[in-house]
Amino acid sequence: MQPLNIEFNEQHKAKYLQLAQALRSAIIKGDIAVGTKLSSAREMAKIYQLNRHTIMNALQLLVAEGWIESHERSGYKVIQTLPIQSSADIKQVPTVTPKPYKFAKELAVPTPAMNLNNFKYNFAGGLPDLNCFPYREFKRSVSYVFNHLDTSQFHYGNVAGELNLKSQIGSYLHKARNLKTTDLLICNGSQEALFLISKVFINNGDYVATETLGYPPARKAFSACGAQLIDIKQDEYGLCVEDLKAQLMSNKIKLLYLTPLHQYPTTVTLSPTRRMQIYQLCYQYDVLIIEDDYDHEFHYRCQPLQPMAADDPAGIVIYLSTFSKIMFSAARIGYICASAQVIEQLSAWKQLMNHKNDVVMQLAVANFMQEGAFERHLKRMTKLYKERYEQMSASLIKLQSNGLPIEFKKPDGGMAMWVNLNKPVHGLKNALQKKGVYIQAEPEFYYKEAARSLIPKQQSYIRLGFAGQSTQSIQAGLELIAKHVY
Incomplete structure (x- = not known):
């Protein structure tokens, strides 16, 4: 074999790898033909001025990859059947036209994640202040997990969640929301919860009812699983019971999706009377209610109403919530409360998807709750968010006093306000982003296939x-918005 001209000049790459790469490249190009006997390791060591062990490592790598073979007493030869279709004998690779993929159901391309840190004024609804989370305190809970390690918990199993965390959440829900849980499922945030519920209950063509203004990711989950969506009218007090009744009489609706404590996006709290009327209608027409209680903790003017699931004698409410608003979304801790039969089916689907949540995070959050740090953090954040809630209200009132036609109703709680600018808001979101301001505008909360009669011609919220x-930042950001709009 003729020596190769090899320059060993890659400082951060082992020399045996550089030699193997050079020999491999020569074989692929046909410079070393199939069946060629290679020089002995001793000769190659002299030629390339390398240690014999370096040569042997390179040759053994090529043997493992299938480029050469070792023969006792006769040394190494290039293998007769190469693991590729490139050699000196192949003159041209035929042109191949890729065929289109046959997706079972093609979804829209995922929306690129927006870096909200790029905005000077960030009015994203439902975004907690991540700078205020007690990371050092939480780190102690993570350390506790590894200092008291039970390796059996690191195996497959406990699909529905670690018992420690389920117990802590169950106690918390009973204390804070008067919700007694028979069983619950830990999942990767509320979006996985919505998708799991959709897979369990929705057959192709089933009807799912949502409010006309609603949470887009929920609609996408229902639709992706084959649902036909029906929009229910809203008024200033929330979902319209009469329209719900009319739709139930006209369509075989299977699921009703609600955000009753702080309606998304309008922040309206559904009254006890309407809740009872909706519950009775759903029971009468055999409809399950999905209650998404995404920010129950943050209520400022009064005690929050208990969830609909807390008074559910018929067992028709599937309750879900998340720690994303209390902690941070990257923790991926959400949960579903429902009957044992429902949890069993949800768990079976979850096992198909991803087996279980991050065990370390689950155990750390369980300890965080058990030690009281969770509730201490929650109290601090509720106090802080109330200050910002009051500042938002005061800043909006100040703009009103300056003669601007802004209208809003101060909600009882939540993390956002629904504000009527009395000006068309189409294109406003993109325009403000260029000025370093992030907002959400009314058009993005309508379902694109909703009945045109339900979508107002002028969208101004x-x-x-x-x-x-x-x-x-709230005050300065609002002034910038007002200056742009008016």
């Missing part, structure tokens, strides 16, 4: 989150 930025 924006959703302004106040929890994730300082009172100074």
Whole structure:
């Protein structure tokens, strides 16, 4: 074999790898033909001025990859059947036209994640202040997990969640929401919860009812699983019971999706009377209610109403919530409360998807709750968010006093406000982003296939989150918005 001209000049790459790469490349190009006997390791060591062990390592790598073979007493030869279709004998690789993929159901391309840190004024609704989370305190809970390690918990199993965390959440829900849980499932946030529920209950063509203005990711989950969506009218007090009744009489609706404590996006709290009327209708027409209680903790003017699931004698409410608003979304801790039969089916589907949640995170959050740090953090954040809630209200009132036609109703709680600018908001979101301001605008909360009669011609509302930025930023950001709009 003729020596190769090899320059060993890659400082951060082992020399045996550089030699193997050079020999491999020569074989692929046909410079070393199939069946060629290679020089002995001793000769190659002299030629390339390398240690014999370096040569042997390179040759053994090529043997493992299938480029050469070792013969006792006769040394190494290039293998007769190469593991590729490139050699000196192949003159041209035929042109191949890729065929289109046959997806079972093609979804829209995922929306690129937006870096909200790029905005000077961030009014994203439902965004907690991540700078205020007690990371050092939580780190102690993570350390506790590894200092008291039970390796059996690191195996497959406990699909529905670690018992420690389920117990802590169950106690917390009973204490804070008067919700007694028979069983619950830990999942990767509320979106996985919505998708699991959809897979369990929705057959192709089933009807799912949602409010006309609603949470887009929920609609996408229902639709992706084959649901036909029906929009229910809303008024200033929330979902319209009469329209729900009319739709139930006209369509075989299987599921009703609600955000009754702080309606998404309008922040309206559904009254006890309407809740009872909705519950009775759903029971009468055999409809399950999905109650998404995404930010129950943050209520400022009064005690929050207990969830619909807390008074559910018929067992028709599937309750879900998340720690994303209390902690941070990257923790991926959500949960579903429902009857044992429902949890069993949800768990079976979850096992098909991803087996279980991050065990270390589950155990750390369980310890965080058990030690009281969770509730201490929650109290601090509720106090802080109330200050920002008051600042948002005061800043909006100040703009009103300056003669601007802004209208809003101060909600009882939540992390955002629904504000009527009395000006068309189409294109406003993109325009403000160029000025370093992030908002959510009314058009993005309608279902694109909703009945045109339910969507007003003039859309003038924006959703302004106040929890994730300082009172100074809230005031300055609102002034910038007003200056642009008016």
